[in-house]
Amino acid sequence: MLNEALRNQAAHYVAGTLSADERESFEVLLEAREDLREHVRSLQEVVATMTLADRPTATPPPGLKNRLMDTLQQRPRNPSPECLVVTDATGRVEWVNAAFIAMCGHDLGEIKGRKPGQVLQGPETDAAAVARIRAALAAREPCHETLVNYHKDGSPYRVDVRINPILDEDGAPLQFVARERKLPDPA
Numbered sequence: 001m002l003n004e005a006l007r008n009q010a011a012h013y014v015a016g017t018l019s020a021d022e023r024e025s026f027e028v029l030l031e032a033r034e035d036l037r038e039h040v041r042s043l044q045e046v047v048a049t050m051t052l053a054d055r056p057t058a059t060p061p062p063g064l065k066n067r068l069m070d071t072l073q074q075r076p077r078n079p080s081p082e083c084l085v086v087t088d089a090t091g092r093v094e095w096v097n098a099a100f101i102a103m104c105g106h107d108l109g110e111i112k113g114r115k116p117g118q119v120l121q122g123p124e125t126d127a128a129a130v131a132r133i134r135a136a137l138a139a140r141e142p143c144h145e146t147l148v149n150y151h152k153d154g155s156p157y158r159v160d161v162r163i164n165p166i167l168d169e170d171g172a173p174l175q176f177v178a179r180e181r182k183l184p185d186p187a
């Protein structure tokens with residue numbers, strides 16, 4: 001079920017009134033949630049219809065309507081090459097994309113309902129960076145850290161993690177989303 005706060009964010013997304021950060025986070029949620037994609041698609045259709053109907057006397061440029069409709073059909077687009085994670089408000093995994101599964105070796109069933117850190121951190125993980133993430137999540141603020149994580153096969157890798165909260169109108173977290181990138185091994 002889409003709650004009121006997410007429906008509002010969807011309207012701002014379609015209207016283009018989200019900040020760049022909010023937009024990025026919202027797009028991670030869009031990848032994760034079919035119900036949200038459906039909702040955005042229907043809003044976009046309304047906007048497209050209104051835009052085309054706006055000037056009844058003007059002839060839209062040839063092909064405009066087709067291009068618009070193509071754009072609407074294109075979601076879901078190509079799978080993101082970035083690693084994406086969506087958690088609930090307590091930081092427990094709800095969804096990860098295929099790139100994330102490829103990076104860490106765990107499939108969704110193995111990490112769903114758990115904190116990513118519990119599964120992925122180990123002896124070489126920087127405790128200070130983990131503490132900064134903990135503090136940022138508690139303060140409902142974005143954070144950006146580089147961490148050592150461990151693949152399912154036990155091998156370590158470095159990962160760049162950017163986490164953003166999705167907040168409701170009262171500032172309470174609805175979800176957290178992360179965009180992550182595996183970094184090259186140090187030479």
Ligand SMILES: Cc1cc2nc3c(=O)[nH]c(=O)nc-3n(C[C@H](O)[C@H](O)[C@H](O)COP(=O)(O)O)c2cc1C
Binds near residue numbers: 085091130134147159
């Ligand atoms: C959306 C999201 C994605 C996260 N991804 C990772 C990750 O890939 N690797 C990692 O070590 N920690 C990740 N974390 C952080 C940990 O799950 C955890 O929040 C952090 O270790 C601090 O909390 P703790 O005190 O429970 O360990 C992520 C957190 C969130 C909310």
